[in-house]
Amino acid sequence: GSHDSFSFYIDEASPVGPEQPETVQNFVSVFGTVAKKLMRKWLATQTMNFTSQLGAGIRYFDLRISTKPRDPDNELYFAHGLFSAKVKEGLEEINAFLADHPKEVVFLDFNHFYGMQKYHHEKLVQMLKDTYGNKMCPAIFAHEVSLQYLWEKEHQVLVFYHSPVALEVPFLWPGQMMPAPWANTTDPEKLIQFLQASITERRKKGSFFISQVVLTPKASTVVKGVASGLRETITERALPAMMQWVRTQKPGESGVNIITADFVELGDFISTVIKLNYDLDEGEDDTT
Template identity: 30%
Template sequence: MNIPGMSLETEEEASTWISDWMSQLPPELHTVPLFHLAIPGSHDSMSYDLDINSSIIEPDRLKRFSGIYCVRKTVHKWATTQEATVKTQLDAGVRYLDLRIARKPNDADPTRLYFYHGLYTCTDVETALKEVRDWAKEHPKEILILSLSHFRGLNEHLHTYLINFIKTLFGSSLVCRSGGPTLKSCWDQGRNVIVSYDYQANQHPELWGKIKYFYGDTMDPNEVESKLCHALEKERPSHRFFVCGLNLTLPSDTRTLKYVLRPCDNLGRVELRSLPKLLLWLKQQSRKTAVNIVASDMVTHDDFVSTVVDINLKHVTG
């Protein structure tokens, strides 16, 4: 990204800039609602941490094969959408995290929760969110959007526990639901964490509702582009957060064998082959329609973050 008036002379300066890119945006963007800024995000943000020794959660047809290592290994290969830790993703400029929550059956700890994508993660939810909290404290002008969803195996008691944990952990850093927060309004209040909780939590003003996630639901980048184009032109909300997901998705039927039986391939490699094309489409599409959060797999590759952040300059350059 080439911020007007900024000169990044060293690699270290460039790295420092990208880890605090929101605070480096031109003043003209400080009062633009966050709904109208282009914000880089990661899809299935915790999938770098999947536990190959856990039972299989999805797809359903493979659950009964959880005891077979080679099946778990295949699920692991095709469920891993990120290779960088959450801290590394945040340092790289990602500001939206897609966090899918699950409860392990028969866990000895009655309130311990994990993330999942095909398999459970090694790291539990409390540990990961504490790391996010610490990062947010070190970067008070960077606004983080945490999207918690799916909640496999959670009952009302666990929802109550998790919501209270989030409210206690982030405390006064939480941005309460409002008409249209901006960078400046968040900075003025000293708040920089937005939590979207995809469950009935309307009684908690500290939590935001579900954020609409548009995606192609296909492994074909051309179809992804076509479906996202339709969504951005016909369905995108104008006064709420929404996600444009560049991620590919395996078929839910036997067509998935076309991909998972490739001995030397995995989802990450397929995504990386498609990402340059999808980013080129994003640049072109953003000239026609507004984008908000843009999520991808393998977010530390192919200038993903800088490509998304660059879109914001249209507010400055017209």
């Protein structure tokens, strides 16, 4: 899976996202475009678009949705600090891949919502219906989901929705069925300790589970590497240690399930995660 999957495109002409603290808002209001260009280096966690990610083997997408302030069209956008593409365009891009690959299945995890009222949620739900229709698998027990089951039902999309709205719509899986513990550290060693501990504590059944192999920059880290950005300052340097952890994992109910990363094309992340599926004991869940 990919972390902040949509951030391959960051619109530097857009306003700052509503979730950003006042200090960031003030920074941008003073320094304008220059500030946004610097922010982009730290906010973009992917370089491949949805189609390229899908072609490379990514099947889980981490999606954060926002409205724009004072937008008369009430359009929905992907957002991470700054705004990305329109949600409708991204969903359609993924659907085009699914139409060409009827046995492929994707997980769409809508886990953050910014500036959204009831109307916006209704709009997003309708957008999902219009785009995917019967491709979406209604929420059932996680351990009942297998590729065979999905193929028989001709389902290709599992939508996880971290909002009470999920309880009202049959094809929305409640967010708690896709937990994603966050280490919130810049230290690769602490990250690996956290990942291992979270797997140990993982519930045996009833939910999917995300291991975020992701380092999060502190303000001091950003200041030191302000011009170089996330990829060069943190991700590339920590990659060997993080990949070593991934290679040693076992999939299944007591191991890893879904593994996400920044810049998924780096190293052999995707192929390594895919290979873990071949270590599955018969009858256990797939790793994405």
